[in-house]
Amino acid sequence: MYEKLLVPVDESSVEMALLPHACEVALRFDAEVRLLHVADTARDSVTVTDDGLVDALEAAGRDVVDAAGEVLDIFGVEYTTDVVQGSPADTIAQYATEFNYDCIAMATHGRTGVARGLLGSVTEKVVRLADVPVLTLRGGDHDPLTFPYERILVATDGSATADRAASHAFRLAETLNASVHVVTVIDTAELGPDVRSVLDTSGARAAARETVDAVAEDAPDGVEVTTAVVDGKPSTALGDYVEENGMDAVVLGTTGRRGVDRILLGSVAEQTVRTASVPVITVGGE
Secondary structure, eight states: OOSEEEEEOOTTGGGSTHHHHHHHHHHHHTOEEEEEEEEETTSHHHHTSOHHHHHHHHHHHHHHHHHHHHHHHHHTOOEEEEEEEEOHHHHHHHHHHHTTOSEEEEEEOOOOGGGSOHHHHHHHHHHHHOSSOEEEEEOSOOOOOOSSOSEEEEEOOSSHHHHHHHHHHHHHHHHHTOEEEEEEEEOOTTOOHHHHHHHHHHTHHHHHHHHHHHHHTTSOTTOOEEEEEEESOHHHHHHHHHHHHTOSEEEEEOOOSSGGGOOHHHHHHHHHHHHOSSOEEEEOOO
16 A cells, blocks of 8 residues: 655654554555655755754754654664755655655644644645645644554545545555545534525535445445535534544545645645544645
């Protein structure tokens, strides 16, 4: 499923749950792993100074990948390392494409505003930019993670991007012998009760049901599929579904690249990455 796994790291990575989880993924798929640190030389404070600061940033980066490598050593995972210069999010996304990685695994601190750590904001940008799937795990305390995943939620809005995410989820489920829950959310967060009742009779709910049923029909033989249509704010409703139904991972699409023209699921993906209590795999590309 994943033959080449790219794991970008920063100074906080060693203390987060992402590295042990990435190790489990790598061991399950016998994946080639590369630990990558991007020395942020795109900042004005770096670009206007001499080579000494750049050298110091690269030296610090080597310390980062060495410390992360000690975690992989504990799990018996073979790996290589690299330290490169550039703007972190753009560089990570380009690196994955250039060297044919088929998954990026990153942590996000999951906070908002200026308090969010560097890797958190970088992760969200990579989710938007990457042409390959991105496995993210929110920082902070977690219940014990399940791997191999047993129950995978795939969110759909009927778009081509969501269909690609569903295909990815089905391949993953088939490989791991997991079940899949295909879920779509009717966004009723801003609607009053009268409008919600109109939705029930306008065909919107029937159309949503057709959407999840159409996705479920593409499931490989032997993969158990459950479908659901839920109401609410999409990212919140997905999080609630994860908790109420014991999901082990979420897979969903993001179009990225298009800024304000992003389809709804793109922005939902970023919110889900930031708040989900389980690993999230986002699938972009064209």
